[in-house]
Amino acid sequence: MLKKRIIVCLDVKDGRTTKGVKFLDNVDIGDPVIMADEYYKQGVDELVFYDIMASARDRGPTLDLIARVAETIHIPFCVGGGIATIDDIRNTILAGAEKVSINSPAVRNPDLLTAGAAIFGNQCIVLGMDAKRDNTMKSGYRVYVNGGRIATEFDALEWAIRAESLGAGEIVLNSIDADGTRNGYEITLTRMISEHVGIPVVASGGAGTVEHMAEVLTRGKADAALIASMVHSGDYTIEAIKNELDSRGIPVRQ
Amino acid sequence: MTGIVDYNAGNIRSVELALISLGIEYRISKKPAELASADRLIFPGVGEANFAMKELKNSGFDSFLREWAASGKPLLGVCLGSQIIFDHSEEGDTPCLGLIAGSVRHFPQNFRDRGLKVPHMGWNDIRFQNGGSSLFAGIRDHSDFYFVHSYYIDPADPSIVTAAVDYGMSVPCAVKKGNVEAVQFHPEKSGENGLRILTNFCLEKYSGGATC
Numbered sequence: 001m002l003k004k005r006i007i008v009c010l011d012v013k014d015g016r017t018t019k020g021v022k023f024l025d026n027v028d029i030g031d032p033v034i035m036a037d038e039y040y041k042q043g044v045d046e047l048v049f050y051d052i053m054a055s056a057r058d059r060g061p062t063l064d065l066i067a068r069v070a071e072t073i074h075i076p077f078c079v080g081g082g083i084a085t086i087d088d089i090r091n092t093i094l095a096g097a098e099k100v101s102i103n104s105p106a107v108r109n110p111d112l113l114t115a116g117a118a119i120f121g122n123q124c125i126v127l128g129m130d131a132k133r134d135n136t137m138k139s140g141y142r143v144y145v146n147g148g149r150i151a152t153e154f155d156a157l158e159w160a161i162r163a164e165s166l167g168a169g170e171i172v173l174n175s176i177d178a179d180g181t182r183n184g185y186e187i188t189l190t191r192m193i194s195e196h197v198g199i200p201v202v203a204s205g206g207a208g209t210v211e212h213m214a215e216v217l218t219r220g221k222a223d224a225a226l227i228a229s230m231v232h233s234g235d236y237t238i239e240a241i242k243n244e245l246d247s248r249g250i251p252v253r254q
Numbered sequence: 255m256t257g258i259v260d261y262n263a264g265n266i267r268s269v270e271l272a273l274i275s276l277g278i279e280y281r282i283s284k285k286p287a288e289l290a291s292a293d294r295l296i297f298p299g300v301g302e303a304n305f306a307m308k309e310l311k312n313s314g315f316d317s318f319l320r321e322w323a324a325s326g327k328p329l330l331g332v333c334l335g336s337q338i339i340f341d342h343s344e345e346g347d348t349p350c351l352g353l354i355a356g357s358v359r360h361f362p363q364n365f366r367d368r369g370l371k372v373p374h375m376g377w378n379d380i381r382f383q384n385g386g387s388s389l390f391a392g393i394r395d396h397s398d399f400y401f402v403h404s405y406y407i408d409p410a411d412p413s414i415v416t417a418a419v420d421y422g423m424s425v426p427c428a429v430k431k432g433n434v435e436a437v438q439f440h441p442e443k444s445g446e447n448g449l450r451i452l453t454n455f456c457l458e459k460y461s462g463g464a465t466c
Contacts, residue, residue: 001379001420002376002377002378002421003376003377003378003398005376005377040445045376045377067267070267070271071271071274074268074272074275074444074446074448074449075445076400076402076440076443094266094267095267096268098268098300098402098440098443117302118302118305119301119302119305120300120302121301121334121404122373122404123300123375123403123404124300124301124402169373169375169404170373170375198365198366199371199372199373200371200373200376223371223375223376224376253377253398
């Protein structure tokens with residue numbers, strides 16, 4: 001049986017892991033390679049690294065960090081932030097990442113998803129999407145770019161469906177409203193997107209308890225739950241999270 | 255010495271890094287001649303079948319891999335490498351290497367209606383078939399491995415399947431035919447269980463013929 005994945009997200013800025021609330025006030029919380037190794041040993045299923053300043057500064061992916069992470073852990077990890085060209089994708093994959101998450105550059109140049117999938121396969125092309133509640137949009141959610149700073153005219157649901165047809169093999173769906181609040185995932189948004197695409201959806205933003213995770217993996221129909229604060233804060237270990245999910249009948253890798 | 259085939263298709267680096275962490279002697283090359291003296295060969299790959307076959311032809315690895323398979327030396331295909339060793343892939347309607355008889359097919363279209371996402375992405379447990387393989391020595395039946403694929407291998411001879419995985423149906427995920435062995439999942443991305451498989455292939459007295 002396919003397991004629900006527990007993914008830890010490391011927001012990276014200038015080579016250090018940071019964590020902020022609603023994309024602001026980022027504080028240094030550690031060395032990403034050491035943290036990745038710790039979560040690997042705890043049994044995390046996958047990791048995501050976001051170079052959170054890359055889009056804003058128009059900088060390429062941090063290849064050195066990717067290489068050091070790849071030397072240390074032997075599970076899949078995805079890299080996002082500043083991946084805007086085929087060369088960026090190639091360099092990231094060749095450095096040892098399993099997948100690339102493309103967010104703002106995909107909005108500006110949707111063909112990048114298609115071109116990337118044609119060369120590397122859609123399984124390594126992940127659409128990163130930051131969505132925010134907006135009742136003027138058809139689905140009720142608007143897509144934002146540049147780390148949640150700039151609103152687009154894209155409707156979240158329409159963009160998800162289109163991204164799949166363009167070549168995305170997975171969607172990491174982040175709720176700007178829920179991000180960093182630890183009050184729970186955006187269940188309505190996650191379920192709506194997951195029910196309308198045929199590719200895996202990773203729920204992101206708002207995890208505070210294992211109950212939140214269980215909710216988004218069942219009622220929210222997410223294929224994976226992305227967490228950050230819960231484990232970065234030391235409140236939970238991956239092992240404790242998995243044991244609790246398992247006791248709630250959710251299939252996890254033990 | 256273990257050779258790694260580098261043909262511009264995907265996360266070759268991950269395989270290399272896994273071998274480094276295991277202390278396994280290896281050589282990675284884009285030139286077939288540089289791998290001719292290897293004792294065994296890993297044929298990895300992530301990506302699109304048509305693109306990969308073009309790269310194999312351009313580099314001369316297509317004929318090299320056919321000759322290698324005929325030589326009797328161990329070959330381990332991984333992910334896309336496990337698919338391209340078959341006759342044909344539905345991905346891009348691509349004629350492949352034909353080292354093993356069979357096809358590579360896309361997951362059925364009705365998966366979407368059944369709520370099954372494609373790619374089959376994530377950790378899933380494998381069930382040993384037909385006695386398993388010495389490749390799985392030290393690994394418990396139903397251990398989890400990391401999968402990422404939209405196409406699956408469909409061997410003409412079901413008796414060569416050494417492991418299967420359940421995803422909407424029973425999906426063959428490991429095969430062994432003589433010296434040619436292949437796994438659909440990513441041992442280099444499957445934590446300690448995956449590293450054990452690479453160790454079994456590279457370090458132990460791997461016969462390519464015995465079963466566990």
